[in-house]
Amino acid sequence: MSTTVDPAPATAAFEIRPTSSPCPDAERAELLATPTFGTVFTDHMARVTWSAEHGWHDRRVEPYGPLALDPAAAVLHYGQEVFEGLKAYGHADGSVWTFRPWANATRFAASARRLALPELAVEDFLGSIEALVRTDAAWVPSGEETSLYLRPFMYASETFLGVRPAREVEYVAIASPVGPYFASGVKPVSIWVVRDYHRAGPGGTGAAKCGGNYAASLLPQQEAYARGCEQVCFLDAATHSELEELGGMNVFVVGADGSVRTPPLNGSILEGVTRSSVLTLLAEAGHDVQEAPIRLADLRAGLEDGSVAEVFACGTAAVVTPIGRLASDDFDLTVADGGTGPVTAAVRGQLTDIQYGRVSDTHGWMHRLL
Missing domain, CATH: 3.20.10.10 (D-amino Acid Aminotransferase, subunit A, domain 2)
Incomplete structure (x- = not known):
């Protein structure tokens, strides 16, 4: 499932549009002290837009916030969407790593293909993750059994109610500091x-x-x-x-x-x-x-x-x-x-x-x- 790809060129392709209102340091430290799975999110998200006319374009990291969806957006009616899940781990020397991201990128493309969505290149998948984590590095927790959970997803954004593959699609990656998945911790x-x-x-x-x-x-x-x-x-x-x-x-x-x-x-x-x-x-x-x-x-x-x-x-x-x-x-x-x-x-x-x-x-x- 893994193919090693250097994401560096794709990472550089992501324009960083920093938020004007980042989470205050003290508040972020409090949130990172006891992270609960999937309830808190970092300051930014990575995005890439696709259209049948222009293909994948507008690679950027922008402030985390609500997505603008028309009530007739195809995803709301026909469920044309896919997602992934992987983690960023803080190591003792201060570096940050992720685990087998090429496998996630490959599976993401396969899921998109099955749902008749455009396939995101492995380089763009890895580039988006790296650009997001580098932008929000302060959000990587360091406690036992903690990590920064990464959630890339893709959805049909076209305003259209006909039953066919969408001609407009959005890819987004968000991040959430997490502890153990089960509230009880690592127990049977x-x-x-x-x-x-x-x-x-x-x-x-x-x-x-x-x-x-x-x-x-x-x-x-x-x-x-x-x-x-x-x-x-x-x-x-x-x-x-x-x-x-x-x-x-x-x-x-x-x-x-x-x-x-x-x-x-x-x-x-x-x-x-x-x-x-x-x-x-x-x-x-x-x-x-x-x-x-x-x-x-x-x-x-x-x-x-x-x-x-x-x-x-x-x-x-x-x-x-x-x-x-x-x-x-x-x-x-x-x-x-x-x-x-x-x-x-x-x-x-x-x-x-x-x-x-x-x-x-x-x-x-x-x-x-x-």
């Missing part, structure tokens, strides 16, 4: 396995990172909350018997023998950057790693007889999160006494050590932004 979460709803189906948009997939997950997510669970797990739409992914994360199952399985990429599962990295790290650690279907019936039996030792989820926002409980209408099972297993803890530690610069990056996954 409970998962509700839903049977009446599906995240995506064969031939659909499951492999694209688009808002519609997440919107479809919100009602079953509410059901999960009502049952005392933090997340929902979807089964495949064809047989209703195999695990696919959570509302926003990929899922892994660890056997008592140390083997690890995760559902294969079948067109309805998002190709997670963290998922790919976890697969690499587990294989290097000597685990028998398989991308293979995971039947719910087999997982239940494994939890009951002890042949399944750990279950965890992974994604950019939550990194690696242990799963302590799986439940549905007809079962309620505890995973490894509800605790974080050694395989989960080890791979999470390896990954975060690389991201925060605590160990050498032997894979070439990190890219310096500042």
Whole structure:
């Protein structure tokens, strides 16, 4: 998923239009002391405009603020939009890095293609991220488990109600200082396995990172909350018997023998950057790693007889999160006494050590932004 690209020329193409009213230093320091996921945003945003006539143009970093949308903007009626998520990490020496941004840029282009949106060049994707982080470097937090979450997105801005691909599009990247994704921190979460709803189906948009997939997950997510669970797990739409992914994360199952399985990429599962990295790290650690279907019936039996030792989820926002409980209408099972297993803890530690610069990056996954 990664192709190394030098973003420097594209970064220089972004005109910096600084805000006249930046957040005061004291207020920003207070916000950075205890960041909550996705509630506070930096002073600026990066933007690029596209039209069928002019292509991609007007690359700039400008003050963060509301977007002007006509009530007939195509995105509001047909959902033609895609997004990405990655993080900027402050290292002990004061430098700022991001993790495998080329993979996010490549996936962003693939998502755009699936939604009939114009593909943003990898150089522009990386250039926008670097220009934004350099402009708002003071917003990169330095506390434990903190980072600057980056949210690039693209939407159909054309004022038009006909059903066809938009001829005017906006790309925007915003940034938010964050702490742990789950309010409880890095602790085992409970998962509700839903049977009446599906995240995506064969031939659909499951492999694209688009808002519609997440919107479809919100009602079953509410059901999960009502049952005392933090997340929902979807089964495949064809047989209703195999695990696919959570509302926003990929899922892994660890056997008592140390083997690890995760559902294969079948067109309805998002190709997670963290998922790919976890697969690499587990294989290097000597685990028998398989991308293979995971039947719910087999997982239940494994939890009951002890042949399944750990279950965890992974994604950019939550990194690696242990799963302590799986439940549905007809079962309620505890995973490894509800605790974080050694395989989960080890791979999470390896990954975060690389991201925060605590160990050498032997894979070439990190890219310096500042």
